[in-house]
Amino acid sequence: MAPGGRGRPPRLGVAAAAGRALLCALCFCSSLSPGRAQYERYSFRSFPRDELMPLESAYKYGLDQYGHENWAESVGYLEISMRLHRLLRDSEAFCHLNCSSARMDPDPPASDPGLGPQPQPRDRFADFPELRLFGDLLHRARCLKRCKQGLPAFRQSQPSREVLDEFQRREPYKFLQYAYFKANNLPKAIAAAHTFLLKHPNDEMMLRNMAYYKSMPGAEDHIKDLETKSYENLFIRAVRAYNGENWRTSITDMELALPDFFKAFYECLAACEGSREIKDFKDFYLSVADHYIEVLECKLKCEENLTPVIGGYPVEKFVATMYHYLQFAYYKLNDMKNAAPCVASYMLFDQKDEVMKQNLVYYEYHREKWGLTDEHFQPRSEAVQYFNVTTIQKELYEFAKENIMDDDEGEVVEYLDELLEEEGDG
Structure with missing residues (x-):
């Protein structure tokens, strides 16, 4: 039917986590090369001008052509939307990394000479931590604004959160694999199906499709993750x-x-x-x-x-x-x-x-x-550094879940009562 443990040498242990399953998988992967089909024309610094368009428009047009069974047109725009998504993601990372150290100058601006000598505190924000925080925030925002004004990804209308989430879940590959199949491009159909399954290993329809593909001679040569990292x-x-x-x-x-x-x-x-x-x-x-x-x-x-x-x-x-x-x-x-x-x-x-x-x-x-x-x-x-960043982020998120995200009306009333009692005692 067509597609619709760990070893231990003396004294020291070898690597955990991967174990025998990883060894077997590596044997299987040894003949595979990383796929880059939809990113062949991708370049962060010199993105093709003819492909610059709003990400959401390109994606929805590709899906619209998919619905009308215009397979070549659908493939073309779905691939463009993949490149546009990568461009947006790389552009966001570029600006935020480059502006991460933007800070407000701790020294006060030069004073008017006509006013005479002015007091120069060692740290003018020592007593105003909130002003320091938001001063740094404003300078970082200025840096980001300037950076984004110079990048083509931000000159287009921005996609919705729902669309970005679909790309994060690799949903476009669900449509790409079938469009490739209908366009008689089996190598790319197999790669797209595999790429989708890595995020959705229990998707029954895609598993059936992959079983069909694997029944074809030479199919394993095309099983590759199109989103693999170096x-x-x-x-x-x-x-x-x-x-x-x-x-x-x-x-x-x-x-x-x-x-x-x-x-x-x-x-x-x-x-x-x-x-x-x-x-x-x-x-x-x-x-x-x-x-x-x-x-x-x-x-x-x-x-x-x-x-x-x-x-x-x-x-x-x-x-x-x-x-x-x-x-x-x-x-x-x-x-x-x-x-x-x-x-x-x-x-x-x-x-x-x-x-x-x-x-x-x-x-x-x-x-x-x-x-x-x-x-x-x-x-x-x-x-x-990696351990500290991941640990602190989890701690902050847990705090937010317990104290901000889950609104408990009873707790709020109790907290207000405590504040009123403290005010009365004062």
Whole structure:
């Protein structure tokens, strides 16, 4: 029918999380190359002028042509909408990253010489933290305004939150795979179906479609993730080298995968700070809080959305897993001064891991033999930053859920009564 565990060598444990399933998946993936079909013409700095149009208009026109069974036209505009979405996402990240350090000048503006000498406090905002906060906010807003005025993605009407959410869920690939199939482009249909299934592994219709595609000769050559990131390929190469005991190659690729992932992660965080639809009117601080909660919800999804899916399963504790592979590879090369910080980095994310606890004890026991100091038992700086950012974001979101998002009328009345009592006592 057509489409409608973990091993353990002596003393030290090998990488967790991925286990045998990851090894099998890597064997399957070894013949696959990363797909870039709909992004062949994509360039952030020189986006084709003939494709510049509102994202939502391009997407809806593609869906409209899909409904009219104009398959070639539908494919063309759905692909353009994918590129426009990437352009918007990259543009948001570019501006917000470049403006993240914009701050108000702590020194006062130059005074009029005719007024004579003026008092120059050491910190004129010391007693006005709110003014400092919003002064920095205004300067950052100015930076963002200037940045966005120079980028083509922001000269178009902006898409709705619903449309952006559809792209985040990879919904366009559901339509692309069938349009490709009807346009007799089976390689792209297979790739689009696989790309959609990575986000929706239990979608029955797409599973049936994929089963049909897999029944065709050579189908596996076209099973690729069209949204794959470069760090995913580096990670897969590193694990493959690790399994082949090519320790240096594994270290090289894994050390490249880490900063590449962090770059994608912080770009994802920055892209979450884009425009927002205002649906109601609230007090100033509640309105600001609502906007930031929405931003936090987006940022908290970055870790999950960027985690590689291999063999149908997301790599558990992806960042920690990379440090786990690294610590053992460094150990095998007798590079204990690099292995120990990787152990400490892993422990940030899983302090209860018994194997890694044993590894840490082992390194501590031989610290004099290997010339290790207290500094070698500190987690790496990029791991600390990532851990702190993700932890604080989760804490803020939990606070918002408990105190702002869930309005409990009884609690509000009780709180007001307490305030009135305090005022009466005063």
